[in-house]
Amino acid sequence: MHGPDPATLHPLPHHRRLVFLKNLITRPNIIVGDYTYYDDLDDPANFERNVLYHFDFLGDRLIIGKFCALASGVKFIMNGGNHETAPISTYPFAIFGGGWETLMAGQDVRDKYPSKGDTVVGHDVWIGHEATIMPGVHIGNGAVVATKAVVTRHVPAYAIVAGNPAQVLRFRFDEATVERLNRLAWWDWPAQKITRHLHLLNAADVDALEQVAGSDGW
Structure with missing residues (x-):
């Protein structure tokens, strides 16, 4: 999907x-x-x-x-x-x-x-x-x-x-978290990757989102 x-x-x-x-x-x-x-x-x-x-x-x-x-x-x-x-x-x-x-x-x-x-x-x-x-x-x-x-x-x-x-x-979010989210820039990920990790984008676990940021070959 x-x-x-x-x-x-x-x-x-x-x-x-x-x-x-x-x-x-x-x-x-x-x-x-x-x-x-x-x-x-x-x-x-x-x-x-x-x-x-x-x-x-x-x-x-x-x-x-x-x-x-x-x-x-x-x-x-x-x-x-x-x-x-x-x-x-x-x-x-x-x-x-x-x-x-x-x-x-x-x-x-x-x-x-x-x-x-x-x-x-x-x-x-x-x-x-x-x-x-x-x-x-x-x-x-x-x-x-x-x-x-x-x-x-x-x-x-x-x-x-x-x-x-x-x-x-x-x-x-606090200042440090805002900086992390701006660096992650999830909105620039390919649609397939966004879809795959939609559960994390609808959660509040920034650590987990960072862990997948460089995964999936992107």
Whole structure:
């Protein structure tokens, strides 16, 4: 057994609102790993509509790792939602034309949308119902983002965050264990190996998982 086919759009035939998200993505600047799913209460095609202010000319990317679980209504605010705050007015005059673009000649329109870089979600991350992720945020492997949290800063690996703005409530494991799990990077194992040791991934024995990490010829 190799587990479910990651190229399947609907891995649960009886539940059409859940998709392996990679197979639904159409935008080249959204990158999603295998087995990451999105479960939408209405229509999973809503996902790309929930990636907001994502303008091609800015070039920022949304990168989501493998084995993530994204609940209905999760929103990603991209860098096109940023405005300059240094000038007296934050209003983007030049984009509306009518002569304003001439008066602003020489200014790169991208300067009006300060970039915080790519938004990156690690592997095995659970993002709860209607959580909002702000531009340029990095969410570490194994993290949990609570329902309706607003994530404005980087989230450490295996942290649980909640609130607006989201704050770390606790870590799922101690620091040494987090380092071990990041080194193991089980999400990069071949599907056959993950399947073979699924009982360990659904347990809490990191020692046992380490013992099999170099086994099976991989």
